[in-house]
Amino acid sequence: xxxxxxxxxxxxxxxxxxxxxxxxxxxxxxxxxxxxxxxxxxxxxxxxxxxxxxxxxxxxxxxxxxxxxxxxxxxxxxxxxxxxxxxxxxxxxxxxxxxxxxxxxxxxxxxxxxxxxxxxxxxxxxxxxxxxxxxxxxxxxxxxxxxxxxxxxxxxxxxxxxxxxxxxxxxxxxxxxxxxxxxxxxxxxxxxxxxxxxxxxxxxxxxxxxxxxxxxxxxxxxxxxxxxxxxxxxxxx
Numbered sequence: 001x002x003x004x005x006x007x008x009x010x011x012x013x014x015x016x017x018x019x020x021x022x023x024x025x026x027x028x029x030x031x032x033x034x035x036x037x038x039x040x041x042x043x044x045x046x047x048x049x050x051x052x053x054x055x056x057x058x059x060x061x062x063x064x065x066x067x068x069x070x071x072x073x074x075x076x077x078x079x080x081x082x083x084x085x086x087x088x089x090x091x092x093x094x095x096x097x098x099x100x101x102x103x104x105x106x107x108x109x110x111x112x113x114x115x116x117x118x119x120x121x122x123x124x125x126x127x128x129x130x131x132x133x134x135x136x137x138x139x140x141x142x143x144x145x146x147x148x149x150x151x152x153x154x155x156x157x158x159x160x161x162x163x164x165x166x167x168x169x170x171x172x173x174x175x176x177x178x179x180x181x182x183x184x185x186x187x188x189x190x191x192x193x194x195x196x197x198x199x200x201x202x203x204x205x206x207x208x209x210x211x212x213x214x215x216x217x218x219x220x221x222x223x224x225x226x227x228x229x230x231x232x233x234x235x236x237x
Contacts, residue, residue, distance in 0.1 A: 014120040017046060022188075045090045049062065081184070151222035
């Protein structure tokens with residue numbers, strides 16, 4: 001039997017707060033690894049029903065937005081190659097108020113079930129939104145209970161090109177080249193129609209819209225590789 005046959009499929013678990021987190025922040029990375037055959041499971045804590053954007057011009061309301069955003073998220077997953085989507089069915093803007101032990105336990109159960117090699121989530125203080133920080137904190141606690149694989153925190157734009165500003169060093173940062181996957185990222189942006197319609201650049205001709213994306217997506221290491229080895233700068237696995 002060849003080494004290729006013996007090698008088990010790599011798995012990635014992404015645990016975020018809202019529909020569109022996956023596309024707007026790290027869509028290129030998800031598309032890259034999906035294209036390499038990594039099994040990706042995306043968990044969204046909410047359906048984003050408290051989002052302010054209702055389309056442009058508005059065509060949604062508080063009664064219809066949750067269903068619309070779920071449909072959009074499923075389309076975005078198709079564009080990125082994400083194979084499995086799950087929801088935690090938490091109301092938008094209330095993740096921080098969910099019993100922390102209960103939420104951590106639910107995520108720990110998912111990690112045990114899926115057995116991911118890599119877990120992505122928000123940083124618990126740099127997440128920028130209370131829901132982001134809360135889901136990041138619970139996922140981090142769950143990951144550390146299980147104690148296997150690698151944990152990374154997503155970051156916004158190119159902020160982590162200068163990680164020292166946030167208390168990190170370059171060795172704490174993984175830089176993933178997503179240049180070859182920007183078309184999939186743009187398609188996922190467009191799938192989140194009600195949230196992206198207000199952004200004129202998203203709907204420009206592809207060659208113009210793609211110029212708005214950076215070549216790299218940056219991740220903060222939340223764990224050290226096991227067994228201990230020199231961490232890769234350009235790969236999460």
